[in-house]
Structure formats: C-alpha cells, structure tokens
C-alpha cells in the first residue's frame with residue numbers, strides 16, 4: 296500500500312504511547328499495561344482522519360478467516376479475558392478449535408498460511424467473542440471495501456487482491472503498536488510475532504509459559520517467533 300506519511304501524527308503517537316507504555320509496564324506489569332493500552336489504541340483509530348471510510352462493521356467477518364499475528368503479551372491477555380468473561384462450555388469449544396487449528400497451522404509454511412482460510416476460534420455467529428481483548432492486528436484492520444475482503448476470502452490463493460485500505464487508520468494503529476512493542480522490548484519482554492492459534496495452543500499446553508514470559512524469557516519452547524522490523528523507525532524519538 297502506498298501512502299503519504301503523516302509525520303506529525305505518527306511521531307506524536309510514537310512519543311506519547313512509548314512514554315505511557317513504559318511507565319505503565321513498570322507500574323502495572325506488562326499485562327496491566329496492555330489492558331490500559333487497548334483503550335488508547337481504539338481511541339487513536341477512532342480519531343484517524345479517514346476512519347469514516349472504513350468498511351469494517353459488526354457482523355462483517357471475512358478477515359476472521361485470515362492469519363492473525365500476535366505477540367505473547369496479547370496471548371496471555373486474551374486467555375485472561377476468556378477465563379474471566381466466557382462460560383465453561385464456550386471455553387471448551389474455543390480450546391478445542393485452537394488445538395485443531397494449531398495442528399493445521401504447524402504443518403503449513405509461511406506462504407501456505409497466508410493462502411488458506413482458517414476460521415478464528417473466537418468467531419461465533421459472525422461476531423468476535425473476545426472483542427474487548429482482540430489482538431492488535433485485528434484492531435488495526437482497516438479495509439475500505441468489504442467486497443475486496445470477501446474476494447480475498449473466496450480466492451485465498453490470490454495475493455494480488457487489494458481490499459483498499461485507509462492510510463490514516465493504518466498509520467495511527469501501526470504507530471500505536473510499534474510504540475507499545477518498543478516499550479515492551481526495552482523492558483526486556485519477548486516481542487516476537489506468532490500465529491494466533493499456535494501461540495494460544497503453546498500457552499495452554501506448555502507448563503510455565505506465562506512464568507517464562509513474565510520473567511522476560513522466551514515463553515514458548517516449541518515455537519519460533521518472528522522478529523518484526525519497526526516500520527516507523529526513522530520517526531522514533
């Protein structure tokens with residue numbers, strides 16, 4: 296996607312979010328800081344100049360069959376939300392879907408993952424059952440043409456389909472995530488990116504995964520995360 300970089304907007308978010316996240320990680324712990332940060336994340340996207348062009352709306356869920364990237368902090372935050380908010384039978388359904396999806400994803404290479412539709416375990420009756428705690432990449436989804444999302448769903452192997460994106464939302468959400476991740480990294484936490492189902496499955500099945508994460512160690516013994524380069528590096532304070 297080509298866009299004109301909104302330097303004042305991105306720089307402002309990078310500076311403010313990094314400072315707040317750094318202080319909250321120190322004072323509340325990384326999961327407490329992530330919870331606080333979610334509200335700011337949504338507010339920043341809502342304030343983006345082109346937010347009104349988004350096609351995303353309740354009940355539209357084409358993108359909930361696409362690969363979702365997460366960081367370990369988000370995984371443990373989602374599990375806390377599920378534990379606190381969902382009924383036991385719903386938790387059991389989700390855990391079974393996570394396990395089944397992880398078995399599929401673990402056998403796929405990177406390209407195959409992006410060209411295969413797999414229903415997100417949190418999608419229920421067309422809605423996100425963890426909406427308040429959904430991953431940062433879901434919050435950042437910013438399509439302006441739902442027909443393009445539908446076409447990507449119907450033709451998952453065609454990577455040239457462009458659902459048309461809102462650049463202001465992309466930059467506001469991207470800068471927020473980059474700043475929060477930078478504060479986590481500087482505090483010593485794992486900020487590698489994992490596929491959602493594989494990471495949830497590892498968090499649920501590997502003893503001590505959360506303790507390793509909170510001790511600033513690599514949390515998942517059986518998973519290789521991916522280092523993601525900072526996109527707005529040149530504008531960071």
Ligand code: SF4
Pocket residue numbers: 358359360363415416417418419422423424425426429430433
């Ligand atoms: S977490 Fe929610 S918003 Fe994200 S893919 Fe799953 S159902 Fe969709």
